[in-house]
Amino acid sequence: MTASIIANLPVFVVIAPLFVGFILPTFSRRMRLVEGLVILVEALGLVGAGYLAFIVLAQKGVPILYSLGGWPAPWGIELVAGSLEAFFLLVIAGVSLPVALFAKGNLTQEVGSAERVTRFYVLYLLLGGALVGMALTNDLFNVYVLVEVATLSCCGLVSARNHPRAAEAAFSYLILATLGSALVMGGIGFIYMVTGHLNMGFAARELSRIWQDYPHVVWMAISFILVGFGVKSALFPLHVWLPDAHSTAPSPASAILSGLAVKGYLICLLKFLYGVFGHPLLRELAIDRILTLAGAVAIIAGSILALTQEELKRRLAYSTVAQVGYIILGLGLLNTKGLTGALFYLASHAVIKATLFLAAGAMLAATGRKNLRELAGVGRKMPITMAAFTIASLGLIGLPLFSGFIGKWYLLLGSLEAGRILPVTVIIAGSVLCAAYLLPIIRGAYFETAPENDWRDPGLPQKIALLLLAAAVVILGVIPGPLLELAKRAAAELLAL
Amino acid sequence: MSVFLKKLIVNYPYFVAAILFMIGALTVLTRSNLFKKLIGINIMESAIFLLFVAGGNIRGGVAPILSTANQEAVYINPLPSALMLTGIVVSVSVTAFALALILRLYKAYGTINLERIVELRNGVTMDDSIDHS
Numbered sequence: 232m233t234a235s236i237i238a239n240l241p242v243f244v245v246i247a248p249l250f251v252g253f254i255l256p257t258f259s260r261r262m263r264l265v266e267g268l269v270i271l272v273e274a275l276g277l278v279g280a281g282y283l284a285f286i287v288l289a290q291k292g293v294p295i296l297y298s299l300g301g302w303p304a305p306w307g308i309e310l311v312a313g314s315l316e317a318f319f320l321l322v323i324a325g326v327s328l329p330v331a332l333f334a335k336g337n338l339t340q341e342v343g344s345a346e347r348v349t350r351f352y353v354l355y356l357l358l359g360g361a362l363v364g365m366a367l368t369n370d371l372f373n374v375y376v377l378v379e380v381a382t383l384s385c386c387g388l389v390s391a392r393n394h395p396r397a398a399e400a401a402f403s404y405l406i407l408a409t410l411g412s413a414l415v416m417g418g419i420g421f422i423y424m425v426t427g428h429l430n431m432g433f434a435a436r437e438l439s440r441i442w443q444d445y446p447h448v449v450w451m452a453i454s455f456i457l458v459g460f461g462v463k464s465a466l467f468p469l470h471v472w473l474p475d476a477h478s479t480a481p482s483p484a485s486a487i488l489s490g491l492a493v494k495g496y497l498i499c500l501l502k503f504l505y506g507v508f509g510h511p512l513l514r515e516l517a518i519d520r521i522l523t524l525a526g527a528v529a530i531i532a533g534s535i536l537a538l539t540q541e542e543l544k545r546r547l548a549y550s551t552v553a554q555v556g557y558i559i560l561g562l563g564l565l566n567t568k569g570l571t572g573a574l575f576y577l578a579s580h581a582v583i584k585a586t587l588f589l590a591a592g593a594m595l596a597a598t599g600r601k602n603l604r605e606l607a608g609v610g611r612k613m614p615i616t617m618a619a620f621t622i623a624s625l626g627l628i629g630l631p632l633f634s635g636f637i638g639k640w641y642l643l644l645g646s647l648e649a650g651r652i653l654p655v656t657v658i659i660a661g662s663v664l665c666a667a668y669l670l671p672i673i674r675g676a677y678f679e680t681a682p683e684n685d686w687r688d689p690g691l692p693q694k695i696a697l698l699l700l701a702a703a704v705v706i707l708g709v710i711p712g713p714l715l716e717l718a719k720r721a722a723a724e725l726l727a728l
Numbered sequence: 729m730s731v732f733l734k735k736l737i738v739n740y741p742y743f744v745a746a747i748l749f750m751i752g753a754l755t756v757l758t759r760s761n762l763f764k765k766l767i768g769i770n771i772m773e774s775a776i777f778l779l780f781v782a783g784g785n786i787r788g789g790v791a792p793i794l795s796t797a798n799q800e801a802v803y804i805n806p807l808p809s810a811l812m813l814t815g816i817v818v819s820v821s822v823t824a825f826a827l828a829l830i831l832r833l834y835k836a837y838g839t840i841n842l843e844r845i846v847e848l849r850n851g852v853t854m855d856d857s858i859d860h861s
Contacts, residue, residue, distance in 0.1 A: 372811050379818045383825060390829060395836030399845060402829045406765050409822050410756060413772045416815060417749075417779060423808070424783040 237282070241297040241310040244279045244320065245364045248272050252356030259349035266335045269352050273328040276359070280320035284717060287317040292720055305433050309369040315574075315721035319366040319498050321714065322578045325703065326490050326585045327359050333589050333696035334483040337689065340596060341481040342391050351391045351481070358384040358487065362495040371419045371429045371507070374499055378415060382408045382463070385492050388484040389476045400475035407462055407472045414459030421452035422507060435507050435728065442512060453508060453518060460500035464493045466559055467529035470552045474540075477548040482592020485544065489551045490585035494577050497558055501573075505725040510565055519563040526560025527657040529553060534664035542601050543591050546668060547584070550627070553661060554580045560654055561642050569645025570722035575715055576638030579626065579707055583635060586623035586700040590616050593689045593697070603672060608681025610673070613688045617676050619697040624669040626704040629662045634707035637715065741782035748775035760842040762830045766823060773819045777812045784808030 236243060251272045258264045286295065294313030298304065312320075334355075338348045361381035368374055386408065390401035423429060425445050426437035442449045458469070465473040473493075477485050504513060513519050533553030540546040558580070561573025593616045594609055595601055610617040626633035639658055646654035688694060707714065736743060748771055755768025784805035792803040830840055837845050 372814070376814060376818065379822075383821065386825065386829075390832075395833060396849060398829050398832040398836065399849065402762065402826065402833065405822065405826055405829065406756060406769060409769050410753070410772065412818075413769070413776055416773075417776045420776060420780045420783060420808075423780075429807075 239297070240279055240283060241295060241312050241367055242299070244276055244283070245310075245360055245367060247275060247279075248356040248360035248363070252353045252360065255353050255356070256349055259346050262336075262345050262348065265349055265352055266331075269331050269356065270328070270335065272356065273324065273331045273359070276320075276363070277324035277328050280317070280324040283312050284317040284321050284713065287312060287314055288713060288716065292724060304430055305428065308373050309430060309432075310367045311369040312367060313721070314717050314724055315498070315502070316366045318574060318578070318714065318717040318721055319494075320363060321717070322494070322581050323359065323362050323366070323491055326581050326700075327355075327487060329696040329699045330483050330486050330490075330585055330589065331355070332692050332699070333486070333592075335692040337596070337693060338481065338483070341592075343393050347391070347393070351388065351484070354384040354387040354391070355484075355487065358388065358492060362491055365495050365499050369431045371422060371431060371434065374502075375412065375416050375419055378463070378496070378499065379412055381492060381495060382412060385476075385488055388488065389480045391481055391484060392479065394479070396475075397479045400472075400479045404472045404476040407469075411459045411462035414455045414462070416459075418452045418455030418459060418503075421448050421455065424448065425452070431502065431506050435509055438507065439509050439512065449508075449512070450516070453516065456500070456503050457518070457521075460496050460503070461525075464496040464500065465552055465555055466525060467532050467552055467556065470529075470533070470555075473552060474545050474548040477551065477588075478542065478544040482588055482595065485548075485592065486585040486588035489548065489588055490581040493551065493555060494558075494581050497555070497577060501562060501725070504562065505570075505728060509728055510726055514565060519565045522563025523560050523651065523654055524563075526556040526558070526563060527653055529556025529559060530657050530661040531556075531664070534661055534668065537668045538664065540668075541603055543594070543603055543606065543672070544588070544601065546603070546672075547587050547591060550587075550665070550668065551580075551584060553665070554584070554627070557638070557642060557658070557661065560657070561645065564642075564645040564649050564651075564654070565726070566645050566648050567719070567722045567726055568641050568648055570725060571715075571718045572638050572641030572643075572645050574718040574721060575641060575711070576635070578714060578718070579634035579638045579704070582700055582703045582707065583623045583626045586619055586697065586704060587627070589693075589697055589700065590620035590623070593693060594620075597686045597689065598684075603675070606672070607675045607679035609686060610676035612681055612684070612686035615688045615694050616697060617673075619701040620676075621673050622701040622704055624673060626708065628666045628669060632705070632708050634704050634711070636708055637711050741778060741785070745775045745779040745782065748772075748778065762833065762840045762842060765842075766826045766830070769826075770819065770823060773815065777815055780808040780812050780815070 251268055255265055294311050297310040299308040338351060342348050342351050358381055361377045364377040386401045386405040389404055390397050422434055425448050426434040428434040428437055462469045477489050480488060530553050533549055533556055537546050537549035540549055558573045558577050561569050597613060600606055626635040629635040629639040642658055752768045752772030752775060756765050759765055786802055786804045789802045789804035792806040834840050837848050
């Protein structure tokens with residue numbers, strides 16, 4: 232029994248959340264059972280991801296291959312769990328477990344009746360399963376299908392609040408995200424036409440051999456994929472849907488959308504760029520320069536836009552636009568250090584942004600105020616929430632001993648190694664801007680007096696979730712250990728292809 | 729010129745797909761009517777479906793059903809068509825979800841024009857929960 236579970240682990244981590252998600256509505260009258268099941272699935276996912284990571288680390292970079300239905304690779308759909316996949320699985324499980332804990336007993340205020348809360352959880356689990364699948368699958372069309380599942384569940388999560396603004400944000404998100412999926416599907420079509428393969432490994436081998444014969448089709452494929460995933464991962468200036476969607480969603484949904492969903496698309500983009508097109512082709516077509524430039528523009532523009540926002544959640548949402556820039560910038564550096572930095576920054580931003588959005592949600596729920604100026608003095612009334620917020624902010628700015636620092640450090644090393652001045656300046660300027668839009672919030676919260684009120688920290692599960700995430704920010708900064716090791720190996724493997 | 733024209737005539741499905749795609753994208757990006765946006769998305773997706781199916785087609789090929797009568801038959805590639813079945817299913821679910829959202833927006837604002845909705849919204853704040861379901 233255990234042996235067969237371990238042998239089929241790559242499938243179980245995808246199917247378990249999907250399966251539980253679909254049976255969840257049958258228990259919608261018993262809220263505690265629903266919440267318990269969700270937390271159980273996320274905990275099992277963390278165990279599974281940890282075990283996969285352990286095997287991958289022990290095997291010294293030999294990926295676990297799994298053929299679905301027993302059909303071998305060129306014909307059947309293949310799941311691959313290598314360093315990159317194990318790394319991202321750990322991030323997904325590590326963030327979605329505390330977020331599920333935070334949502335426990337806390338959603339009715341934002342979402343409504345028990346039935347609506349159950350539907351929220353269904354979408355939550357579907358998104359989790361789709362993200363895991365996106366990371367694991369090695370089949371081009373399977374990527375498209377899972378991306379579509381993730382997109383639809385994201386839109387559902389955005390519209391979970393029973394408010395016309397939520398529906399409006401969800402609609403514009405749905406339209407732009409579907410535009411992105413159509414572009415991605417077109418790009419996959421071009422790759423299939425040129426190579427005749429849907430398996431990423433086979434397509435990559437074929438493509439590296441024959442791409443000079445079809446330069447126009449390859450250009451079309453790359454630009455379709457780049458713009459398609461760019462829209463979905465909110466790369467500036469394709470980010471227009473993100474601030475509305477992420478700030479109107481219920482807080483746990485904002486945390487998961489900003490923390491994980493955007494990262495899932497970035498991982499897919501990474502797999503396409505390095506796993507299918509390969510880095511020699513990227514260098515040849517100067518895609519690396521485009522990526523670095525786009526990332527740099529996103530960092531500066533996103534940070535400045537964040538500075539101008541008055542609402543807490545909108546400021547955090549624009550900050551996500553800026554942080555996506557760092558990851559895209561790292562993807563364009565084309566060396567091991569830069570790629571390691573991009574991957575580690577992805578993980579650290581996932582944890583940090585989840586913490587920030589959950590803390591913001593807790594403040595919003597306790598005070599009922601969303602504007603920054605009205606939140607003065609909240610630090611003394613809600614010490615634990617604000618402590619988590621402060622730790623995460625310092626991590627996002629990139630102070631040493633916090634997780635953001637290691638990501639930025641490797642990005643800096645990578646840009647120095649690539650001999651480019653622009654990324655170095657932009658990374659440092661981005662940190663300064665980040666401090667400029669986050670530190671005033673903390674200053675106001677601690678050093679200004681609050682009006683007489685009964686603002687209080689949230690309940691016990693919420694506190695535990697916030698403390699877990701804040702602890703993760705510090706632990707990743709002090710002892711990055713296995714996660715950094717996985718990121719390094721993933722970067723080395725991607726560049727060795 | 730004649731080479732270009734010949735290419736255009738031989739590869740006409742791809743050009744039709746490109747034109748359809750542009751029509752769809754233009755509709756999505758320029759129209760403020762929510763229904764028209766949705767239809768634009770559908771046109772765009774049809775363009776991609778056409779691209780895939782045309783890519784799998786072989787002129788003079790027959791449907792890929794093995795028959796003993798005609799041993800020399802050239803079969804078209806069935807895989808893109810099969811993939812597009814999945815694509816159509818996805819497109820239908822996106823359309824259904826978008827229609828549900830349009831319905832909710834219409835109930836809340838009484839219009840399906842995006843510009844009008846933005847005007848109306850500025851009077852509505854996030855805090856009052858309006859229950860329309």
